[in-house]
Amino acid sequence: MALISFTSKGIYCPQGKFYIDPWQPVDLAVTTHGHADHVRWGNRAYLCHKLTEPILRQRLAEDLSIQTLGYNEEISINGVKLSMFPAGHVIGSAQIRLEYRGEVAVVSGDYKVEHDGVSTGFEPVKCHTFVSESTFGLPIYKWQPQQVIFNQIRDWVGANKDRNKTSVLIAYSLGKAQRLINGLTGFSNIYVHSSIANLNDRFIAAGVDLPETIRITPELRKEELQKGLVIVPPAMADGRWVKNLISPAVGVCSGWMRVRAGRRWRSADAGFALSDHADWPGLLDAIKATEAEKVFVTHGFTATFSKYLNEIGIAAEEVKTQYGTEEEESEVVE
Numbered sequence: 580m581a582l583i584s585f586t587s588k589g590i591y592c593p594q595g596k597f598y599i600d601p602w603q604p605v606d607l608a609v610t611t612h613g614h615a616d617h618v619r620w621g622n623r624a625y626l627c628h629k630l631t632e633p634i635l636r637q638r639l640a641e642d643l644s645i646q647t648l649g650y651n652e653e654i655s656i657n658g659v660k661l662s663m664f665p666a667g668h669v670i671g672s673a674q675i676r677l678e679y680r681g682e683v684a685v686v687s688g689d690y691k692v693e694h695d696g697v698s699t700g701f702e703p704v705k706c707h708t709f710v711s712e713s714t715f716g717l718p719i720y721k722w723q724p725q726q727v728i729f730n731q732i733r734d735w736v737g738a739n740k741d742r743n744k745t746s747v748l749i750a751y752s753l754g755k756a757q758r759l760i761n762g763l764t765g766f767s768n769i770y771v772h773s774s775i776a777n778l779n780d781r782f783i784a785a786g787v788d789l790p791e792t793i794r795i796t797p798e799l800r801k802e803e804l805q806k807g808l809v810i811v812p813p814a815m816a817d818g819r820w821v822k823n824l825i826s827p828a829v830g831v832c833s834g835w836m837r838v839r840a841g842r843r844w845r846s847a848d849a850g851f852a853l854s855d856h857a858d859w860p861g862l863l864d865a866i867k868a869t870e871a872e873k874v875f876v877t878h879g880f881t882a883t884f885s886k887y888l889n890e891i892g893i894a895a896e897e898v899k900t901q902y903g904t905e906e907e908e909s910e911v912v913e
């Protein structure tokens with residue numbers, strides 16, 4: 580029997596009797612990372628990396644039943660050896676490695692191969708079967724190094740200051756926000772929305788080294804925000820709060836800005852192609868490094884990407900899942 584099967588509730592390991600990132604409630608949800616489409620409320624118990632635990636308590640409920648693992652730590656569940664390896668996607672993100680009677684399968688969750696400075700860097704894991712995302716699985720998606728993007732953002736904020744505009748960056752609160760804060764530290768006062776501040780407080784309490792930011796409160800004067808850099812999640816982008824700032828200039832940080840696709844962001848003043856997912860070369864490098872005999876392609880450009888893998892001699896199949904492909908991952912603002 581295969582080590583992984585795709586069921587109506589999610590990715591299932593029949594030998595271990597657990598699910599990975601299920602979209603319907605189950606007894607044990609092994610969780611790759613804290614984005615809303617990969618971890619849902621209502622499971623009896625969760626198993627995740629130790630830095631994903633504070634995210635689940637913040638976003639789902641304080642009293643969840645959660646067991647944690649560090650990277651490279653192994654446990655056995657019904658005879659299946661389970662361990663977690665860094666996925667480089669967001670803080671706490673993990674690829675799940677399963678081993679049973681010499682057969683190895685790895686479920687990537689979401690991943691990126693560029694080291695972002697805040698999450699533990701992606702580590703390829705050799706396996707027979709690899710389950711890969713393909714959010715940006717088209718050849719046009721090729722990222723520039725993040726330092727180039729950070730420099731573009733610095734220039735843009737500088738130009739906004741010269742024109743007395745308030746710089747507002749749109750970034751989802753788990754992942755992109757911490758990456759920006761870390762990359763732009765020391766350059767300007769950084770003001771963050773409470774959904775970002777809440778997560779940052781949890782991370783700092785868990786020992787993550789994050790630069791200081793200022794939580795946005797109603798008492799803050801607009802003149803202060805104008806002199807600094809404001810970071811808010813996508814749900815705030817078109818809202819009144821942003822419109823009421825002093826001449827706001829809105830910059831969207833998303834892989835989709837690579838082609839300015841999607842009507843959603845057409846009104847933005849600037850776009851910065853910064854993604855927490857692997858680009859086309861990154862996906863290919865990662866998959867080749869696993870040396871997998873079989874690749875299952877989940878969310879994203881599954882058809883194009885799996886077809887291409889087959890063309891270059893890697894047996895691949897697309898799989899229907901309920902994970903999102905929007906980078907903001909249907910984020911709710913707490």
Ligand SMILES: [Zn+2]
Nearest residue numbers: 612614689908
């Ligand atoms: Zn994600």
Ligand SMILES: [Zn+2]
Nearest residue numbers: 688689902903
């Ligand atoms: Zn995803």
